[in-house]
Amino acid sequence: xxxxxxxxxxxxxxxxxACIVGARPNFMKMAPIMRAFDAEPRLPGTTLIHTGQHYxxxxxxxxxxDLGLPVPDLNLEVGxxxxxxxxxxxxxxxxxxxxxxxxxxxxxxxDVNSTLAVxxxxxxxxxxxxxxxxxxxxxxxxxxxxxxxxxxxxxxDVLYTTERTAADNLAREGVPRDRVHFVxxxxxxxxxxxxxxxxxxxxTLANAGADADxxxxxxxxxxxxxxxxxxxxDPAALAESLAILRDVSLRLPIVWxxxxxTRASIEKFDxxxxxxxxxxxxxxxxxxxEMLGLLAAAKVVLTDSGGIQEETTALAVPCLTMxxxxxxxxxxxxxxxxxxxxxxxxxxxxxxxxxxxxxKRGRRPELWDGQAASRIARHLASWxxxxxxxxxxxxx
Ligand code: UD1
Numbered sequence: 001x002x003x004x005x006x007x008x009x010x011x012x013x014x015x016x017x018a019c020i021v022g023a024r025p026n027f028m029k030m031a032p033i034m035r036a037f038d039a040e041p042r043l044p045g046t047t048l049i050h051t052g053q054h055y056x057x058x059x060x061x062x063x064x065x066d067l068g069l070p071v072p073d074l075n076l077e078v079g080x081x082x083x084x085x086x087x088x089x090x091x092x093x094x095x096x097x098x099x100x101x102x103x104x105x106x107x108x109x110x111d112v113n114s115t116l117a118v119x120x121x122x123x124x125x126x127x128x129x130x131x132x133x134x135x136x137x138x139x140x141x142x143x144x145x146x147x148x149x150x151x152x153x154x155x156x157d158v159l160y161t162t163e164r165t166a167a168d169n170l171a172r173e174g175v176p177r178d179r180v181h182f183v184x185x186x187x188x189x190x191x192x193x194x195x196x197x198x199x200x201x202x203x204t205l206a207n208a209g210a211d212a213d214x215x216x217x218x219x220x221x222x223x224x225x226x227x228x229x230x231x232x233x234d235p236a237a238l239a240e241s242l243a244i245l246r247d248v249s250l251r252l253p254i255v256w257x258x259x260x261x262t263r264a265s266i267e268k269f270d271x272x273x274x275x276x277x278x279x280x281x282x283x284x285x286x287x288x289x290e291m292l293g294l295l296a297a298a299k300v301v302l303t304d305s306g307g308i309q310e311e312t313t314a315l316a317v318p319c320l321t322m323x324x325x326x327x328x329x330x331x332x333x334x335x336x337x338x339x340x341x342x343x344x345x346x347x348x349x350x351x352x353x354x355x356x357x358x359x360k361r362g363r364r365p366e367l368w369d370g371q372a373a374s375r376i377a378r379h380l381a382s383w384x385x386x387x388x389x390x391x392x393x394x395x396x
Contacts, residue, residue, distance in 0.1 A: 017046045017380075018103040018127075021072075022053035022090070022114025024063060025187075025307050028288060029109040029132060031067035032189035036373035042381035044104055049097065051090045051114040052077040056260060058285040066288035067190065083113060083144055090117035098125055104384055105130050108152065109186070111145040111306075116152050123155040128387070130380065132186060134159035135166025135175075136306075136327035142230070145306070149327070158383055160376050162187075162310075163330040163365060183375040184367030187307055188314045191292065192370035198293035205255065210281045214253045219355070220299030222252055224280075227259035228304040231322060231342070235269040238262075240342050241322065242274035247344060248302065249279040251351050255294055257283040300354045302347070309337050314368055318359030320350055335362040 017037060021030050030048075037043050050072035054060045064071070074097060078089040090113065098106070098121060105128040108115045119129045134153050138146050153159060153175055161167060162185040170180050199207075201215035214221050224245060232238050248254060266275050275282065286294065292311075295301060301312050301319045309328050312319035313335025320340045331337035338360065340347050353359055367375075 015044045016101060016103050017044060018098070018101055018106040018122075019046050019048050020051065020094075020106055020108050020114060020118045021048070021069075022051035022078075023112040024054050024059050024285075025305075026109050026112060026114070027060075027063045027067055027069060028190040028307070029186045030107075031069045032186050032193065032373035033107065033109070033132065033376060034069065036377035037380075039374075040377035040381050042385065043377060044384075047074070047101060047103065048072045049094070049118075050075045051094070051118070052079055053086065053090070053112060053114045055079055056285070058287075059260065062287045066194070078114075087113045087117045090114050091121050094118050094121050095125075098122060098127055103127060105157075105380075107132065109133055111136070111148045111152070113144070113148060116148040119152045119155045128157040129155050130158045130160070131156040132160045132376065133162055135161045135170045135180065136163075137166075137169040138323075138325045138327040140325050144229070146327070158380065160372075160379075162368075162372075163328070165329055181379055182367065183379070184369060184372030185310060185365075186372045186376070187310055188364075188368040189370050189373050190288075191311055191314050194289060195292055195296065198289045198296065201255075201294050201297040204286065204290045204293055205281065208281075208283050210255075210283065214255065214281065215297060217253070219252050221297075222248055222254045222300045222302060222351070223294050223298040224248075224254055224256040224301075225259065225303045225305050225308055226256075226322065227261050228323065231304050232259075232262045232265045235265075235271070237342065238265055238269060239271055239274060240344075242266075242271060244322075244342060244344050244347055245280060245302070246274070246277055247348050248351050249277055251348070251355060252299060254280045254302075255283065255298075256280055257286040257291065257294070259285060300351060300359065309335075310368075312336055313362055314364055316361055316364075318354045320347060322347075330365045331362075334365050336360045337362075 037046050052075050076093040106122045107130045108119050109132045122129050131152050140146055159180045160183045167180050202212040205215055206212040231241050296315050298317055304322045309321055309331045313331045319337045324341045
């Protein structure tokens with residue numbers, strides 16, 4: 001169908017809830033939300049809009065399939081570009097869609113460029129913005145996600161948070177308290193819903209043509225994910241990260257599903273020789289279920305991802321976060337997470353400790369119980385009902 005025909009078709013759904021996804025970490029957050037919305041009879045129907053920020057099969061379609069997300073009603077197909085162009089493209093392309101749809105609200109999740117772009121357009125049109133995973137702050141404005149978080153929260157009418165510190169961050173930024181609702185973590189809803197279906201790490205390695213014995217050895221294995229600009233966009237930082245991973249691989253084998261951004265940087269900076277190591281298994285981006293299986297079986301996870309800090313806490317698997325800050329402090333205070341930056345000695349010592357004693361155990365944080373999306377659905381139904389014009393208001 002052409003875009004204008006698609007928009008016209010979508011336009012018949014006035015009053016719908018427009019659910020927006022763009023990039024990989026959005027999908028596991030939106031899947032439980034859409035399931036919960038479907039199950040809440042007081043809510044209108046939903047329209048799923050994919051901005052197309054992520055478009056590779058492995059980064060997008062495979063995850064829709066794994067998570068049971070419906071095929072998007074619309075795909076804006078913005079693709080990759082600079083931040084300015086990508087954000088602007090989403091804004092330009094979502095505008096006529098919102099005009100045609102006239103949704104009851106838009107629901108945006110997380111902190112990617114698509115999140116901010118849609119929030120900005122909706123807010124100026126008077127369409128209520130609902131932000132799921134609001135209030136997280138790294139206090140590091142060099143991270144593009146931090147800029148997206150701060151601005152999206154300023155534009156939002158309803159803000160659902162995953163941990164209690166988020167409300168303090170929002171209060172400091174002047175967001176009215178009555179907009180903020182602590183509901184728990186929808187990412188963990190997905191994890192708990194799907195964990196029993198995850199294939200074993202050995203099967204995932206065998207299917208990828210890698211040595212499955214890595215997952216069967218008594219010493220265990222580490223899982224690595226790295227894609228933040230601070231670690232992979234600069235040749236010196238990337239070379240340093242690769243040297244650290246080589247140190248770790250001398251202690252235990254590593255499985256590394258590589259993000260396309262990281263793969264592109266390794267090629268561009270000609271660092272392939274540093275990444276090639278018989279004890280480092282490089283895999284393409286994995287499906288959601290495969291990734292869960294790998295994380296759950298890992299002895300240690302090294303990452304710069306936000307979501308994986310939370311998933312490892314929920315799985316009680318030690319996590320070493322290769323960043324200097326985190327917007328998810330509860331994973332440090334209560335979970336299994338340690339911030340290690342690119343401190344080579346610290347990382348080697350932490351891995352040794354994990355091999356010797358199992359590392360940090362932690363506990364699952366408050367309301368990370370698999371029910372966050374249901375809480376959102378119930379609250380949003382009440383919130384929308386209160387906004388509907390009542391007969392008395394309509395009568396002059
Ligand atoms: C984006 C998010 C980040 C999130 C990450 C998860 C922003 C600012 N960043 O970063 O918060 O943690 O997604 O993956 O929104 N590419 C492909 N195929 C794809 C998508 C991307 O090859 O399907 C490559 C392209 O070379 C592209 C690069 O990855 O230029 C970066 O993609 P982009 O969406 O700009 O940012 P991410 O690094 O994926």
